[in-house]
Amino acid sequence: MDEYDVVVIGAGPGGYPAAIRAAQRGARTVIIEREAWGGTCLNWGCIPTKAMIAAGETAWAARHGAALGIRAEGLTVDYAALCRHKDATVNRLGAGVRSLLKANGVEQIVGEASFVSHGRLQVQAPGGSRWLAARKVIVATGSESAMPSLIPSAPSVVESRGFLARTALPPRLLVLGGGYIGCELAGLAAMLGSEVTLVELLDDILLLLDPDVRTEVRRSMERHLNIRVVTGCRAERVDAGEAGVRLAAGGESFEADLLLVATGRRPVTRGLAAERIGLAPDEKGFLRVDGRNRTAVPGVYAIGDVNGGPQLAHAATSQGLIAADDALGHRTPPNETLVPGVIFTHPEVALVGVTETSAREQGRSIRVARFPYAALGRAVAGGVAEGFVKWIADPDGRLVGAAAVGARATDLISEAALAIRAELTADEVGRTIHPHPTFGEIWMEAAHVLAGHPVHVPPSRKSAG
Amino acid sequence: MPHAVAMPKPGQFTEECTILKWHKREGDPVAKGDILFEIETDKANMEVESFYEGTLLKIVVSEGGTVPVQATVAWIGQPGEAIPAAPPPPLAPPAAPIPPPPAAPAPAGPVVPAAPPMPAPAPVAPALAPAASAPATTAAPARLRISPRARRRAREAVIDPAPILGSGPGGRILERDVMAYLAAQGYDRLRISPAAKDLARREGVDILRLRGSGEAGRILIEDVRRAIAERPRPMSRMRQVIAQRLTQSFTTTPHFFVTVSADLTDLLKHRRRLKELGEPYTVTDFIAMAVVLALREFPDFNARTDGRQVWTFSKVHLGLAVSLDSGLVVPVIRNADDLSLRELHDTAAALVEKARAGKLTPDEMTGGTFTISNMGMLDVENFTAIINPGEGAILAVASTQETPVARGGTVEVRSMMKMTLSADHRLVDGAAAARFINAIRKRLEDPAVWRAWA
Ligand SMILES: Cc1cc2nc3c(=O)[nH]c(=O)nc-3n(C[C@H](O)[C@H](O)[C@H](O)COP(=O)(O)OP(=O)(O)OC[C@H]3O[C@@H](n4cnc5c(N)ncnc54)[C@H](O)[C@@H]3O)c2cc1C
Numbered sequence: 001m002d003e004y005d006v007v008v009i010g011a012g013p014g015g016y017p018a019a020i021r022a023a024q025r026g027a028r029t030v031i032i033e034r035e036a037w038g039g040t041c042l043n044w045g046c047i048p049t050k051a052m053i054a055a056g057e058t059a060w061a062a063r064h065g066a067a068l069g070i071r072a073e074g075l076t077v078d079y080a081a082l083c084r085h086k087d088a089t090v091n092r093l094g095a096g097v098r099s100l101l102k103a104n105g106v107e108q109i110v111g112e113a114s115f116v117s118h119g120r121l122q123v124q125a126p127g128g129s130r131w132l133a134a135r136k137v138i139v140a141t142g143s144e145s146a147m148p149s150l151i152p153s154a155p156s157v158v159e160s161r162g163f164l165a166r167t168a169l170p171p172r173l174l175v176l177g178g179g180y181i182g183c184e185l186a187g188l189a190a191m192l193g194s195e196v197t198l199v200e201l202l203d204d205i206l207l208l209l210d211p212d213v214r215t216e217v218r219r220s221m222e223r224h225l226n227i228r229v230v231t232g233c234r235a236e237r238v239d240a241g242e243a244g245v246r247l248a249a250g251g252e253s254f255e256a257d258l259l260l261v262a263t264g265r266r267p268v269t270r271g272l273a274a275e276r277i278g279l280a281p282d283e284k285g286f287l288r289v290d291g292r293n294r295t296a297v298p299g300v301y302a303i304g305d306v307n308g309g310p311q312l313a314h315a316a317t318s319q320g321l322i323a324a325d326d327a328l329g330h331r332t333p334p335n336e337t338l339v340p341g342v343i344f345t346h347p348e349v350a351l352v353g354v355t356e357t358s359a360r361e362q363g364r365s366i367r368v369a370r371f372p373y374a375a376l377g378r379a380v381a382g383g384v385a386e387g388f389v390k391w392i393a394d395p396d397g398r399l400v401g402a403a404a405v406g407a408r409a410t411d412l413i414s415e416a417a418l419a420i421r422a423e424l425t426a427d428e429v430g431r432t433i434h435p436h437p438t439f440g441e442i443w444m445e446a447a448h449v450l451a452g453h454p455v456h457v458p459p460s461r462k463s464a465g
Numbered sequence: 466m467p468h469a470v471a472m473p474k475p476g477q478f479t480e481e482c483t484i485l486k487w488h489k490r491e492g493d494p495v496a497k498g499d500i501l502f503e504i505e506t507d508k509a510n511m512e513v514e515s516f517y518e519g520t521l522l523k524i525v526v527s528e529g530g531t532v533p534v535q536a537t538v539a540w541i542g543q544p545g546e547a548i549p550a551a552p553p554p555p556l557a558p559p560a561a562p563i564p565p566p567p568a569a570p571a572p573a574g575p576v577v578p579a580a581p582p583m584p585a586p587a588p589v590a591p592a593l594a595p596a597a598s599a600p601a602t603t604a605a606p607a608r609l610r611i612s613p614r615a616r617r618r619a620r621e622a623v624i625d626p627a628p629i630l631g632s633g634p635g636g637r638i639l640e641r642d643v644m645a646y647l648a649a650q651g652y653d654r655l656r657i658s659p660a661a662k663d664l665a666r667r668e669g670v671d672i673l674r675l676r677g678s679g680e681a682g683r684i685l686i687e688d689v690r691r692a693i694a695e696r697p698r699p700m701s702r703m704r705q706v707i708a709q710r711l712t713q714s715f716t717t718t719p720h721f722f723v724t725v726s727a728d729l730t731d732l733l734k735h736r737r738r739l740k741e742l743g744e745p746y747t748v749t750d751f752i753a754m755a756v757v758l759a760l761r762e763f764p765d766f767n768a769r770t771d772g773r774q775v776w777t778f779s780k781v782h783l784g785l786a787v788s789l790d791s792g793l794v795v796p797v798i799r800n801a802d803d804l805s806l807r808e809l810h811d812t813a814a815a816l817v818e819k820a821r822a823g824k825l826t827p828d829e830m831t832g833g834t835f836t837i838s839n840m841g842m843l844d845v846e847n848f849t850a851i852i853n854p855g856e857g858a859i860l861a862v863a864s865t866q867e868t869p870v871a872r873g874g875t876v877e878v879r880s881m882m883k884m885t886l887s888a889d890h891r892l893v894d895g896a897a898a899a900r901f902i903n904a905i906r907k908r909l910e911d912p913a914v915w916r917a918w919a
Contacts, residue, residue, distance in 0.1 A: 396667065
């Protein structure tokens, strides 16, 4: 039986960086993956969706380039070619993961890992089983789509992974669930030419966002992408066949060629036999951890989607590095608490830190300053003048939160995250010279608004809350 | 009558200024609007004009002197006019917030006055209360001798200049001292987030005293917040008075303590019965009655001493310690020895209610001769109390607890209550204290006694 210092289960964005860090710390490390290197993120999540959204954005920009003098009559989308690009991207990055693991001396095993006893693991692979001894185990088994019980299984019903695996775009797409995955996929289908209806049970889509931000996204989805967004609407019945699907919800009947269910994800612990080491998932199936990702069982860590944290790839990665360090006795600060969120809708959305809504719920007093893309030279020049950013600050000017909705919002948010984490004041961001004309200037402009002396919007437009 | 020339207050937050130069000399005539002198503040230098006309009679603060704003720096009047015997300019901040302890007891005659000379403890007169916060919060240490430039440097660096050794005249801290201090303290290596520094500056937190919890010891806003939360807070006026009086008593009176357990089983039954009859009494009422009667028997415990003389009081003015959120007050039942149980109950109830409402007058809180402190409702087995200044003893009453007790050769569960007498050993000895507290106990245990009360 082979003995390892660190065994990592699952090679998603949590697991593989953890393995690399452990190996770099000099530990004998093995990583076990049962399906695809890079996990959900690389194979069925972040990366393939972004490949397709890139195509959607390109098509949409071409169709709506008239104002910039671009006319693209008779534009068509070669979905098969797009899928080839997506698959090539996934393959290339997956190979990259493998070669990085190899370069760092991490042993890779394809198979399904389960606990046998404390410090003992079994790996079932097509070629037979293996047993391993592990001093430390990092569980990074991720999550998978959860299907509500009323959804029948049929070819015309998919979740996100099934949707990405399809080789043709449905003429009419029905999306159930207005979370970020539902909204992203609804948007990309609409941009590529589908007629899309989105049905959400709650009163609005993207409820983690402040109302002003999500209103901006919803308006764009409805007006620009012609998506029909139906909220506050409970799905009652789904009839699905080979060719099409009918959804009865809120007294209405929706018909489409394909139903995409995006109503949530659940952690993957099936097959792990965690109970053999006394590791019990909580009532929602998560493996609960402390601030350094230690489970209740000594020497066993859980990172990423499986531990009930923010369910974002970059959070999984950050936790993985911390877990590996902690497992190997390197002093490490606890998990970062400032986790930016990005949503690749049209327009993009991003947020970090405190939201106005959460501040209000906590009874915390804040100041808010917005700056519109419409007042940003670069955005107007690029024909993307919709949206805004906002800073949320303590009454004394310390930046505590930010949100952006508009072109490149997902790239813009990093500056805000850095400023907040470094405890910069609005004044300093306002004094930092930002190159002109760029989208990045918008944080500086918004900081000026916060300070009460904006240059590029009339002072009366200053908003405080 | 000559006019006092005051140091102006050039800025809202300026506390003191230095006189750089006098433009007039003593004896010079002064017209309204003449430049009298030049001052330096932490921010700027400025010239000060005269509001008065006359002769500069006297310069009180000479060049280089630093005084608080509003301090008298000179006198202007008619030649030959006498200058009022003004106190020297206040170089120290206003007097400490705690008033001096009350004067030593007046040498009372042999006949005990109705109100003993020493006020009862914690005389939290309503009149004192409003004065509370203002002076206490700015409990500044003795004024620092520091040049305005040095002070500005310290402020910019967000440090407290107090520990800096001054190299100027009279140990005055100069700018170069601040710079040397910063270098010696490794100020350059200090890492602090901008927001944390901002907050520290606003709140007057010395960043050299902070430990950073961020990467590589970087000081974060959280660290500053912690320092702010852990800053010493001034005690409320009421607690300051309590602190001062109790310290005085505890450190100057040799206390000794005697504890007994009283069996209240029968008394509690009796009390319940009275309650059912519509006559509610508290346990304290009965204890008070027992104490008053025992004091009559043992007048030595209704007395006080200063170590040379003994004052024995002929009346019992019974203090009842009442705990409030803000501190302890002790209302006094006057002439308790003249009162029936009913009257004791009513008087005590009225005083306690007033105490809770914060409406006791100073009169109602002074002049006690003996005090009872009852923590019975707080579930304690036993405790000792500090004798109130001006008295000779205090009785600490603990909770009544169901206790197995040996009685007549068997074990019974009885309602036992511990009481501890604190007595001034200069006044009385242990044997007397034992007899006295047992006299209280017996009265509480004897149905024949309290049946006669109610
Ligand atoms: C459609 C979609 C879009 C997304 N877009 C984004 C985005 O834009 N940005 C973002 O931050 N996040 C995005 N996410 C979320 C992101 O994919 C996850 O947060 C992230 O993948 C979690 O990483 P992980 O390492 O915890 O788990 P996963 O990525 O789920 O990896 C777990 C791996 O463990 C393997 N495994 C499980 N059990 C075993 C076992 N017993 N033995 C061996 N191997 C096992 C699985 O095969 C899998 O490869 C998206 C998700 C979806 C579904």
